[in-house]
Every structure is written in C-alpha cells, then in structure tokens.
C-alpha cells in the first residue's frame with residue numbers, strides 16, 4: 637500500500653469515528669469496510685483526490701447500488717458497478733445543504749442590530765439563507781413557525797434568540813448553485829442525508845418546499861474571487877442594512893490556508909460582519925483562542941474571528957463560549 641492509499645483509508649476511518657459514530661451506524665460500518673479494503677481504496681484512488689470524500693462515495697453508492705450489508709457485498713457492488721458510482725462521484729459534489737445549521741447561526745444573527753443583508757458563500761441551494769422562514773426548538777424555547785422545525789440542544793449560556801432576524805436582502809454564491817425546483821438536484825441533496833436520519837430528511841424536504849415557493853437567489857461564482865461584486869450589489873440594494881457574510885461547511889473545500897486567510901481579510905475589508913461555522917481545522921488561529929471542543933467532529937462558530945460557540949456539524953447542538 638503506498639502513501640496515498642494510507643491517506644484515503646485513514647480519512648474513511650477518521651470520518652467513521654468523528655462524524656458517523658452514534659449517528660449513522662450503517663455509514664460508519666461502510667466507511668470502516670472501505671478503510672480495511674485495498675480493493676475499495678484502489679477504486680477510490682482512481683478518482684481525483686477531492687472526489688474521494690466519504691460523503692460523496694456513500695451517496696453515489698446508495699443511489700447506484702443501495703446499501704450493501706457486508707464488506708464482501710460492498711466490494712462486489714463496487715466491482716460490478718464501480719463505473720457508474722465513479723461517474724456519479726465525478727458529476728456531483730457534496731453539496732449537502734443542511735438548513736438545520738440555521739439553528740446555530742440564529743443566536744448570532746438575531747443579536748445583530750438589523751435589518752440584515754445576508755450573503756452566504758458556498759450556499760448550495762441557499763436553504764441556510766432562509767433562517768426566518770423556519771421554526772426552532774431549543775429545548776422548551778420555541779421560535780418561528782415551520783415546518784420545518786429544527787431541534788437544537790443549546791447549552792444554558794447560549795443567548796437564545798427572542799425574535800427572528802429581519803432580512804432586507806439576501807443572496808448566495810456557489811461554484812455550482814443548486815436549483816431547489818430541479819427534481820434531480822433535490823434528489824441528490826436527499827441522497828446526501830445519512831440513511832438513519834429520517835427526521836433530518838423530512839426537515840430537508842420541508843425546507844426545499846419552502847424554497848421552491850420563493851427560491852433564494854444563488855449566483856454562480858467562487859468565494860475567493862466573486863464576493864466583492866455581490867457585496868456591492870447588496871450595498872446598492874439595501875444601503876441601510878448591515879452586511880453579513882457567512883458560511884457553514886464550506887471553507888474546508890478551499891484547500892490552501894493562504895486563500896482561506898485572504899478570504900477572511902477580504903470580508904473584513906468589505907466592512908461586513910463575518911460569521912464562520914466550520915471545522916476548527918479551517919482557521920487554526922481562531923480555534924487556538926477557543927476552549928477545547930466538547931468532542932470530535934464539532935464545528936467552531938466564530939464572529940469576526942472571535943470564537944463564539946462549538947456547534948454540532950448539522951446544527952443539532954450549540955455550546956456557547958463565554
């Protein structure tokens with residue numbers, strides 16, 4: 637086994653341990669089978685490195701061949717239908733659009749004096765651009781209407797929002813915007829939801845229904861070069877609004893740390909509030925100023941580079957940083 641193989645196997649093993657354990661036993665098992673199989677690692681390594689992601693493989697496998705129930709069945713499925721699985725992985729991206737992340741963004745958004753002009757970079761179908769259209773349940777504290785209603789386990793220090801933010805203007809930016817009205821694109825978003833997470837799937841469906849009724853605008857472009865034009869548009873359309881640039885589960889796709897740092901500097905130069913909800917590995921300098929994460933796989937929510945909370949990656953929980 638050469639170096640890259642060890643890297644891919646380790647990636648699948650780590651993903652099983654940090655993201656899937658306790659949430660998706662079916663995917664956890666599949667990832668561990670992948671990690672232990674030179675044939676499956678060999679298959680993945682025929683693909684470009686960014687296309688070897690566990691979530692991408694699992695969603696494509698599920699769409700093409702269902703969910704194999706043993707390591708041998710998984711190897712057989714990939715041996716038989718690897719071409720189709722690989723083609724789907726090349727054609728699609730992990731554009732998992734998780735509107736539940738609005739539940740962890742909301743304590744920050746609602747605390748900003750509004751109205752707000754929201755720009756989401758890496759918006760996918762733009763479902764996180766619609767925070768005021770959803771309902772939320774933070775234990776006994778409820779807010780908004782829905783469906784969908786997003787449950788979120790909040791630590792006692794979390795400043796729970798009393799009102800939904802007023803949004804004067806909104807738009808997303810994405811390398812490949814997803815149109816919620818396109819049935820194939822919506823089916824792929826659903827395939828990206830892990831199999832046991834039926835509640836999450838139902839909430840995604842409800843959010844897609846809301847988005848179809850009045851789709852948020854998501855512009856095709858790269859966050860590393862195309863933000864200024866959108867910010868200028870926001871300023872012109874809503875001059876009195878506070879400009880907010882946010883992203884969740886996106887900056888990890890920008891592999892170069894210097895490019896991530898340049899993006900952060902660019903947002904600051906635009907005079908926008910910068911909300912990042914990302915793996916702590918994305919901005920290590922911000923993570924170094926935060927207390928230890930409650931466990932593996934948590935995201936760090938920061939505002940203008942200041943750590944504000946640890947959050948579960950799909951918005952299931954928030955632990956405020958005092």
Ligand SMILES: C[S@@+](CC[C@H](N)C(=O)[O-])C[C@H]1O[C@@H](n2cnc3c(N)ncnc32)[C@H](O)[C@@H]1O
Pocket residue numbers: 729730731732733734735737757758759760761764809810811812857858859860883884885886889890
């Ligand atoms: C995992 S999805 C997250 C979607 C959404 N932010 C959410 O939390 O539900 C990542 C998205 O970022 C987009 N993306 C990745 N790199 C990008 C870049 N350099 N510029 C713009 N969008 C990018 C992808 O196309 C994808 O739609």
